[in-house]
Amino acid sequence: MNDEMRERLQRTRRVATPWSDDGTRGISGTHLDELLERWANGYDWGEHERRIGGFPWVTVRAGDADLSVIHQRSANPGAPVVVLLHGWPDSVLRFERVLPLLADMHVVVPALPGFPFAAPLTIPGMSVNRIVEIVADALDKLGYSRYTVSGGDVGGTVAEILAGEHPDRVAALHLTNVAPQHAFTADPAKLAPDAAAYLRRAAQWFRTEGGYIAEQSTRPNTLAVALGDSPAGLAAWIVEKLESWSDGPAFTPDELLTWVTAYWVTGTIGTSFATYVEPVTIPDRIDTPTVLSVFPHDIKPEPRSYAEAFLNISDYVKHPTGGHFAAWEQPEAYADDVRRAVKLGG
Numbered sequence: 001m002n003d004e005m006r007e008r009l010q011r012t013r014r015v016a017t018p019w020s021d022d023g024t025r026g027i028s029g030t031h032l033d034e035l036l037e038r039w040a041n042g043y044d045w046g047e048h049e050r051r052i053g054g055f056p057w058v059t060v061r062a063g064d065a066d067l068s069v070i071h072q073r074s075a076n077p078g079a080p081v082v083v084l085l086h087g088w089p090d091s092v093l094r095f096e097r098v099l100p101l102l103a104d105m106h107v108v109v110p111a112l113p114g115f116p117f118a119a120p121l122t123i124p125g126m127s128v129n130r131i132v133e134i135v136a137d138a139l140d141k142l143g144y145s146r147y148t149v150s151g152g153d154v155g156g157t158v159a160e161i162l163a164g165e166h167p168d169r170v171a172a173l174h175l176t177n178v179a180p181q182h183a184f185t186a187d188p189a190k191l192a193p194d195a196a197a198y199l200r201r202a203a204q205w206f207r208t209e210g211g212y213i214a215e216q217s218t219r220p221n222t223l224a225v226a227l228g229d230s231p232a233g234l235a236a237w238i239v240e241k242l243e244s245w246s247d248g249p250a251f252t253p254d255e256l257l258t259w260v261t262a263y264w265v266t267g268t269i270g271t272s273f274a275t276y277v278e279p280v281t282i283p284d285r286i287d288t289p290t291v292l293s294v295f296p297h298d299i300k301p302e303p304r305s306y307a308e309a310f311l312n313i314s315d316y317v318k319h320p321t322g323g324h325f326a327a328w329e330q331p332e333a334y335a336d337d338v339r340r341a342v343k344l345g346g
Contacts, residue, residue, distance in 0.1 A: 005231065005264070009040035012232045027240040035239065036232055039257050045265070048258045062137035066119040069138065070109040072099055080342045081106045081144045087153020088272055089238045090325060091116040091262050097331035102338065108142065110135055112154065114271035116262035121271040127278035128154065132161045136169065145169060148342045152176035153324070154275050157282065164283035171345025173290040174338050176326050178302050181282045182310045195306035202300050209299070217276040224270030234269060235260050245324035247297035289344040291315040293337045295322030295330065314344050
């Protein structure tokens with residue numbers, strides 16, 4: 001970590017509020033102070049940077065864009081192909097613990113445009129739909145014409161659209177959530193009672209927890225300055241989500257700092273908002289065979305009836321533990337469900 005970064009951390013201006021240690025009002029001041037102290041004195045980004053750099057990275061020219069991907073090849077040339085798609089506020093690091101568990105498959109983990117480790121994003125228009133076409137083109141360039149796609153959060157939406165737009169290529173889907181865009185067009189009168197009840201719960205979640213979505217989607221320039229110029233601000237914004245969306249203590253302090261530092265050193269917090277800002281067009285229904293993994297501490301776990309309104313659910317797997325970052329929190333369970341989807345695809 002460079003001297004400029006440490007200097008910024010050491011000069012952090014602590015900001016007190018009347019609710020500083022109330023965890024329901026965001027990250028607590030005490031917890032943030034402990035993380036910032038570790039970040040400035042003792043945390044070694046170089047160690048993690050070397051590990052991340054040791055992944056089998058390749059850069060693929062896809063249309064008019066460069067896509068950086070981790071390309072883990074199986075020793076078996078005819079092995080199944082799996083594509084793992086991350087979300088926000090994370091990166092390819094979401095899948096670090098899953099990669100060794102899928103060593104018998106060809107695994108492609110794109111660093112989605114605008115996110116850490118991706119090629120710089122300098123122009124508007126990087127919508128989820130455009131990302132879909134970039135990923136599809138990159139997979140074609142890598143020589144893969146048929147594959148299983150797994151993802152959640154933004155990556156789950158990319159996965160759904162990829163399956164809808166390229167049903168000849170996507171053999172099966174593995175998802176940890178239903179794309180949230182479906183809720184905007186769903187007619188509660190046409191849904192099963194528990195699916196309609198889920199829509200009401202989701203709406204309540206957006207009212208109480210979705211403020212970050214409103215800010216990132218409507219005022220990205222303003223927010224990017226606040227977070228991109230302050231490591232303390234960046235840590236507060238991201239760590240709050242990593243901890244509150246996961247099941248229990250899923251991250252050590254250094255793991256939290258690594259996921260945050262990935263955004264800092266790549267300068268991508270502002271560009272990671274692109275998928276919130278740009279409009280999304282999603283198919284009303286995707287017929288690709290789908291495994292839906294439901295982890296109880298995810299932010300809005302869906303009942304089967306709701307998922308079936310939009311997806312061809314072949315397997316609905318409820319897990320006893322795990323949250324939004326399931327591939328990190330419960331890698332064995334996640335990998336098992338990826339394998340279920342691979343079997344569906346034949």
